[in-house]
Amino acid sequence: MDLPRLETILSRYEGESWDLIPVLQDIQDSYSYLPKDELQVVSERLNVPLTQIYSVATFFKMFSLIPKGKHQIKVCLGTTCHLKGGGRVVESLSHRLGVEVGYTTKDMQFTLETVGCLGSCAQAPVMMVDDKYYGRSTVDKVPKILKLYK
Amino acid sequence: MPKFESIDHLREYRRQLIAKRDPNQSQVLVCAGPGCLPMGSEEVAAAFREEFEKNGLGAKVLLKECGCHGLCAGAVRVLIRPQEITYQQVTPGDVPEIVEKTLKEGQVVERLVYEDLHTHEKAAYKGEIPFFKGQMPIVLRKLDVIDPTSLDDYLAMGGYRGLRKALLEMKPDDIIDAIDKSGLRGRGGGGFPTGRKWRICQDVEDEPKFIICNGDEGDPGAFMDRAVMEGDPHAVLEGMIIGAYAIGASKGYIYVRHEYPLAVSRLQLAIEQARESGFLGKNILRSGFDFDIKISRGAGAFVCGEETALIHSMEGNIGEPSPRPPYPAQSGLFGKPTVINNVETWANVPEIINLGADWYAAIGTEKSKGTKVFSLVGAVNQTGLVEVPMGTTLRQIVYDLGGGIKGDRDFKAVQTGGPSGGCIPAQFLDLPVDYDSLQSVGSIMGSGGMIVMDTTSCMVDVARYFINFLYEESCGKCTPCREGLKNLLFILDEIIHGRGSEEHLALMEELCGTMATASICGLGKSAVNPIRSTMKYFKDEYLAHIRDKKCHALVCRPLLKYTIDPETCTGCLACVRECPVGAISGKKKMAQELDQELCVKCGLCYEACQFEAVKVE
Amino acid sequence: MVWKISDETAFDTLGEEVRLTINGIPIRAPQNQSLLVTARANGFEIPTLCYHRDLPSEGQCRLCVVEIGEHPHTQIVNSCTYPTSPGLVVQTHSEKVMQARRIVLELLLARTPKAKLIQELAAAHGVYESRFKTDDPEELCILCGLCVRTCREVVGVSAISMKGRTPDKQVATPFLEKSPACIGCGSCAFICPTNVIPYTEKNGVRTIWGRDFELQACTVCGNYIEPKYQLEHWAKITGDPVETFFVCKDCR
């Protein structure tokens, strides 16, 4: 376990039970998943039962109990993107990367996910790699976008 | 930035600020809103910066990366002030020409200006474009003027004047009266009168009280709140500070969904600026009133937009809603009275206080006052953010502002209210849009997503899309929603696979009846709207799927058949590379063949083919 | 096996007496008492699945719904959390209410076709067969959350919780592993209305949630009492030495 890293995260908060979700978000951002041992420590420090942490970790979409890839691809499947072929973008990515939605490539480079709406509907279909948005990312643009991260 | 010691200090500062500013200052505003950012605003702005450097214009021309300009269809948009010349589809390559021609010589770059789709008339100035002419921006007013990271810009536009007035001239009761009189109703979907909500909370004798700004904006197809949080963050803060003063709250939270990282950083910066300048913190503007704001990031759950679920997740729990009463205004965050309002609701507050309740109440319809921001997307020519007075008709929005349907196809429906809303057919295009009229036709205002659909959309597919979305987002707490959505999804899948029957329709109807009444929260209650509205207005499409096993819009895959036309196929193999199951085979430069047995009907080949050799029926 | 706690937990905020009507009959009840308790106290039967008087109600099952208000402005609410208020008009068996209960039961019957309690309740509402889809014919959990609440609120350890969301939600121990917090008291299995939680006792060992608990024998009669962990937990909350609990009730 990487205790110093966890300590840095915990030191940003006051150690109250309602800090749970922000703490988990920081762990997720920093580790790319929620390691079990770390969660045990969080449980003791914030005085939150492990059960509650487990519920939270399995309820919210941004948390993962297994490591995610270096780059996170989020394909928007909001209404507009759905109507404009977002589903096909997902299929094309899934096919090219060789992973199902929700999974990470074997080389740990990419995690493929879908999201409800990225809020850039005017440029549907939209996808996001890490913090960068790509508009009008139709199937034919997918290889170009992927190349930027390979 | 000084720390304002008093209200007079603020007034004096603003006066000097405005005096110092040259109204004819040459400015380039690159839109970095939700529509333009993914199309490369950052690169365009960088190109301007570089070009200014080269031409020594850095000191003369002001460059701002600002909030949404509204007409997202023309991303990336650039606005040149003071002339208000607006360019669209700007790429970094266009920048030298803009600098040379417009900034140096004062001429318009014709090829980058708006062109009417039908008349082909060009319009270079913002005021000439019909999309902007039909609007009445209140909440969006500052978005294409200010730099969202500059408090000075906000102050120069009259920012914090509402707060000043509230603290200087009004008692908390007066503020609530004003909000009440203005007729403002919640913009988050329910349309509950804001003044009444505040009053309930004010009346509860319990301390401390909290204020929450709901920036979860989970409705697919909606990005109004994102645009406001990113483009005018101080307006949200100012509204919250006024609200807090009115109800006596000491602490505020802004709950932002985690898919909006830019909104989080813009709000964070604004909060820091507001603290430094004395708009937040202890003894705000020396009025004796203390209030501070913190940001809470969502963690990816649509249901957390529901107020009780949002509160539970802020407390460190899973986002399961709880039955109301008690309402948050009575017992909310940590069991304390809490006012929770939507981003747009908060952003309206400073304007109402500043310009008066009567001014606001004069806009809109009898029961729905003011303006509403809609994100107009889908099959219209001019997608983007629009702000219109309540009571504007759907036709005005879709045709006058939206410029009609893309490719001159026929309008089929407009979907309002996100997954909780319904699909409104053409017969209601002249409906004035307000809370009550939308409800009367089986939809809701929702947060303001407006998705226009043309004949290429299948309404059974649209219903299935929303039900699937809600199924995945249902918290799973209560029986009707959890089990009901699962079964609705199952039935719709049967229909889409050509296995549906008319009994299925009756069963869905019956199930919807119970989900709408017996679910705990709005998610389950309103999940029936997409089904009911499509079954009511587009029954023939359901029947076509059930009786004829046909999807006339060519959307429902299992009912489709793909073939390759040997005449047109050039054998480029583009489709072969895309096909995930290897159903296409043939020699290079020869017509390909598609194996119907293997085909999973994904349509990737159809999209990949540049020669339209792949046919579908 | 279940801790004895006061019946009053839910009622600490009761107000003055108010008048309301239930099924047309005038009733008096303390303000803010739940409609369910009020109705039952006055002899009106309302079916429930997720309600327990010793636990805070969360309103999961939706079986306890009633109709409030007057035509045409009526509303369906769950009676287990809805408070009484002056002049409230309540219907416990209106057509709307019965229809909601029937559909809820029909949905549950499809979810847990083998659960005895659901079969019986459904039959009592005239539902013998479900038109809805069954995913897993062996499923017994109706996700009422009674076990989770009992463990957390009454036992005070929180060894189990809800995992995930949507119909995939399930009651689980953290990481689906043996729960370190579990004391083996078995309260969850005891309170479960559909008897889903596997629980066995053999040769001085109780097995629950995949964990074996050695049972303490009574130092007087030698009969097994409860798991050692549980007695230690008792000792911790009462402050008494753990040995005081090594004698069974009968021998004390």
Ligand SMILES: Cc1cc2nc3c(=O)[nH]c(=O)nc-3n(C[C@H](O)[C@H](O)[C@H](O)COP(=O)(O)O)c2cc1C
């Ligand atoms: C499933 C569900 C999702 C919701 N999502 C949002 C949302 O994303 N943003 C929002 O402001 N309100 C949302 N609401 C409405 C809130 O519960 C609440 O009514 C609103 O924030 C109150 O603010 P207002 O009165 O200003 O509209 C949602 C409600 C439900 C039932």
Ligand code: SF4
């Ligand atoms: S209606 Fe749906 S989302 Fe709301 S509480 Fe019930 S299960 Fe959860």
Ligand code: FES
């Ligand atoms: S007993 Fe009220 S909802 Fe279950």
